[in-house]
Amino acid sequence: MIISSYDAGALSAALGIGMSGIDGLGVGAAWGRVGPGGATTPDRHDETEVFVIVSGHGDVLVDGVRHPVTAGTVAGFEPFETHVLENTGDDDLVFATLYWRDAPRAALAAGRTGQRHDQRPQFVFSTPPTPNGDLHLGHLCGPYLGADAYVRFQRMNGREAWHLTGSDDFQSYVQAAARSEGGTPAETAARNSAEIAATLKLLDAEPDQFTATNADPGYRADLRAFFSRLVASGGITAREAPALFDTASGRYLYEVDVSGGCPGCSGATSGNICEECGEPNSCVDLADPVTADGSTPRTGTATRYMLPLHRHREDIEAHHQRGRVPARLRDLADRVLARAPHDIALTHPSTWGVEPAEPATQGQVIWVWPEMAYGFLHGIQALGRRLGRPWQASAPQDDWRIVHFFGYDNSFYHSVLYPVLYRLAHPGWNADIDYHVNEFYLLDGGKFSTSRRHAVWGKDVLDARSVDAVRYFLARTRPEGRRTNFTWEQFGSAVQDDLIGTWQQWLHHVGDRLEREFSGTTPDAGLWRPEHSAFLARLETRRRALTEALDRDGFSLNRAAEELHGLVTDAARFSRTETTSGSERRRGEARTTMALELAAARLLARCAAPVMPRFAGRLSGALGDQPPTTWPEFVELLPPGTKADLAGQVFFTPIGADAP
Known part of the structure; x- marks a missing residue:
């Protein structure tokens, strides 16, 4: 049995207040005292932590949201939640804190850092x-x-x-x-x-x-x-x-x-x-x-x-x-x-x-x-x-x-x-x-x-035809953590090689096959081979990576542009390796391949919306889909029977190396 009692004389300075340790509980533990009008320094860490308020009253701020606390209140903090304890009363606010590492819980919290319950303006x-x-x-x-x-x-x-x-x-x-x-x-x-x-x-x-x-x-x-x-x-x-x-x-x-x-x-x-x-x-x-x-x-x-x-x-x-x-x-x-x-x-x-x-x-x-x-x-x-x-x-x-x-x-x-x-x-x-x-x-x-x-x-350089290409190139090359350089030659090459030679070419290829093999109508998925489920998993990996690249804590347009291009190159590779001859014996596999490629195009439209909004809207329209107003929580197939027209769409036009 371990008994620890609050002792004001044992306190020493820590986190902007007086604190003393509690030993032997198997988890980190301490007593703390916040004087009238005082506050702890903002704390953010990978441990799970619990405050037990023993006496006094005040407010705890969790990611900027204020909550009143008083004697008998227990406040728990998930990993990476920024928390501050303020004393709003005239007497000492005394509390006990318990904290411990929980690797699965911390990993889960890290994955949703920017998406937690923070709904402040x-x-x-x-x-x-x-x-x-x-x-x-x-x-x-x-x-x-x-x-x-x-x-x-x-x-x-x-x-x-x-x-x-x-x-x-x-x-x-x-x-x-x-x-x-x-x-x-x-x-x-x-x-x-x-x-x-x-x-x-x-x-x-x-x-x-x-x-x-x-x-x-x-x-x-x-x-x-x-x-x-x-x-x-x-x-x-x-x-x-x-x-x-x-x-x-x-x-x-x-x-x-x-x-x-x-x-x-x-x-x-x-x-x-x-x-x-x-x-x-x-x-x-x-x-x-x-x-x-x-x-x-x-x-x-x-x-x-x-x-x-x-x-x-x-x-x-x-x-x-x-x-x-x-x-x-x-x-x-x-x-x-x-x-x-x-x-x-x-x-x-x-x-x-x-x-x-x-x-x-x-x-x-x-x-x-x-x-x-x-x-x-x-x-x-x-x-x-x-x-x-x-x-x-x-x-x-x-x-x-x-x-x-x-x-x-x-x-x-x-x-x-x-x-x-x-x-x-x-x-x-x-x-x-x-x-x-x-x-x-x-x-x-x-x-x-x-x-x-x-x-x-x-x-x-900006007009209705070029704006998405400009936004893509600037996102890909903006100076995040290092200086970067703009040249007209690199810009023109990125538009020609990435957006036209890879993105548009893949979308046209999907559209041509959709017209030829399925009369322009989205098929229902048929037989799933291991390669199909592996590609679906790969799309989900890209979706998660794009979420992290655009959310609050990990925001990086460099990474977002790279992941968008990676999504397309993954899809183009899948198209090259999994497109069948179209024989009736392979019809079920062909339906699944097409359904997955259209799912990749749908994911591209939704995930490109913050970076390239006009392209995202046009691609959604060409897929017969709704405008991309919500972020995808998972990879979704297009509903079977949806009419799509990708083959004739011109999403990007060349930019000359001798542009003004």
């Missing part, structure tokens, strides 16, 4: 582009295609998900573009914002909410209110600090106005952020800084609102325990926080942007990057008004799941700066955010660049 953001130009393929392959495919898959699985973006009108790069064009920043932003929205439409990636910040009538006032909350928190203060100025004009310099050597990686960088290593700079710490005209700036001082980022290490680390945060983002946070003390200027002297309400910043604007932290909440509020939902930017909720798609050069802002700003402005909000980051997409070995016009513009 999902707000999926692609980073608002800078309207200093239109969108090119480097933009489209990353945040915009990613967010669109993610939302389509979530909706096919019955979950509420919306794609939100807009135009980041108050960027300093917009002001620089306006100067070079001889117009005003407002004119430049409005013109390019409209072009951006039109290009997203051509990509079949129209967002559910598109916010043009300079044109939104309530945006400025609400942004000022958010900034005032930051000031009222005491977490940011107006103080004098070193800054760079143009020697001739005395103009304050930041971002696009200045460049030099990055203090983090020593590579060449513009002001405030390094695209190579992702680390921020304060401009005055650049090595050998130069202005846009090549002159050497002078160092002076400016009074701006400053955030001492190094004081928020615990908040950042706790936030990174809560959602999907790739290792490279966590490493970036570690590098930045190791540079303590590290202050971030949240306002800058400028004539373009939104001025705070605070008099200490007269002549300054809220820097567009911290502004964006509010902009995401504003987008949710604007979407809610249209949908009749009670979502307020001033009162974000724990049951919101936010999903961000962005390029690595924006990583610091999204995954380090914004969690701190949210904690200051809304201290009671446990922001649950997933991050999906892409690296740079190169064009003939060099970075896509709007300002340098080194780009393939979306409008140059």
Whole structure:
């Protein structure tokens, strides 16, 4: 017999609270105490765990959903469920925890991680582009295609998900573009914002909410209110600090106005952020800084609102325990926080942007990057008004799941700066955010660049005939975890070899045989040979792999495109090896072969829908099937007697290697 009693004197720090072990039970066990107003750090592991509440009361948050607990409550957690225990009372919350490894249970949970009982509304953001130009393929392959495919898959699985973006009108790069064009920043932003929205439409990636910040009538006032909350928190203060100025004009310099050597990686960088290593700079710490005209700036001082980022290490680390945060983002946070003390200027002297309400910043604007932290909440509020939902930017909720798609050069802002700003402005909000980051997409070995016009513009290649081919190629080659390169030759070859030479050729072959042998009508399966059941199992393996590639935790368009192509190559191989001569003696086997090939085509249509929606719809129609609105839970044969017309369909057309 083993008896263990709670002993406050035996507690030591663990998981952000006091804990002590219980030995000899055969499973992991411990006592825990959460003080009034306290909480455990977010925990997520492969063990099954049970909390037994002994005294006190509070809330347990499981994957962001809040449940009240009190003395006598038993709460069980499946493997990989993120859980936090909060004390909402005035006395200690005391609990016992038991935890153990169950390999089959963990494996089952891992297979349904993104599909568990999480039915919270999902707000999926692609980073608002800078309207200093239109969108090119480097933009489209990353945040915009990613967010669109993610939302389509979530909706096919019955979950509420919306794609939100807009135009980041108050960027300093917009002001620089306006100067070079001889117009005003407002004119430049409005013109390019409209072009951006039109290009997203051509990509079949129209967002559910598109916010043009300079044109939104309530945006400025609400942004000022958010900034005032930051000031009222005491977490940011107006103080004098070193800054760079143009020697001739005395103009304050930041971002696009200045460049030099990055203090983090020593590579060449513009002001405030390094695209190579992702680390921020304060401009005055650049090595050998130069202005846009090549002159050497002078160092002076400016009074701006400053955030001492190094004081928020615990908040950042706790936030990174809560959602999907790739290792490279966590490493970036570690590098930045190791540079303590590290202050971030949240306002800058400028004539373009939104001025705070605070008099200490007269002549300054809220820097567009911290502004964006509010902009995401504003987008949710604007979407809610249209949908009749009670979502307020001033009162974000724990049951919101936010999903961000962005390029690595924006990583610091999204995954380090914004969690701190949210904690200051809304201290009671446990922001649950997933991050999906892409690296740079190169064009003939060099970075896509709007300002340098080194780009393939979306409008140059997208139309109703090409959009699915573009989406397929970008999904196959987008830079996930590594930089990748676009060439017209590779794009044309992928369309010709994959989509026309493999996909379309196989579908035509199936259609020809269906017409010739079964008068265009889907047969019922007949005699099943071992090869038939093995192919059905292979299709099911592809279905599961595609589910994992498109779901929340394992999302990868590279893998999804590879699996779609693998599904077709499997089917084409099966067709080559199992097509019989058509003799009456083999009629039963031929029926099964045809039924399985049509089942493979049906699976292709449904699983391609998030990545290639037009192709998926046309293929479903050619199969005499319903539009692919739900994700398949298993491989299904087409109903016998269904009329299908595959032989004459042109799903893809060639793309020349000398395309514009």
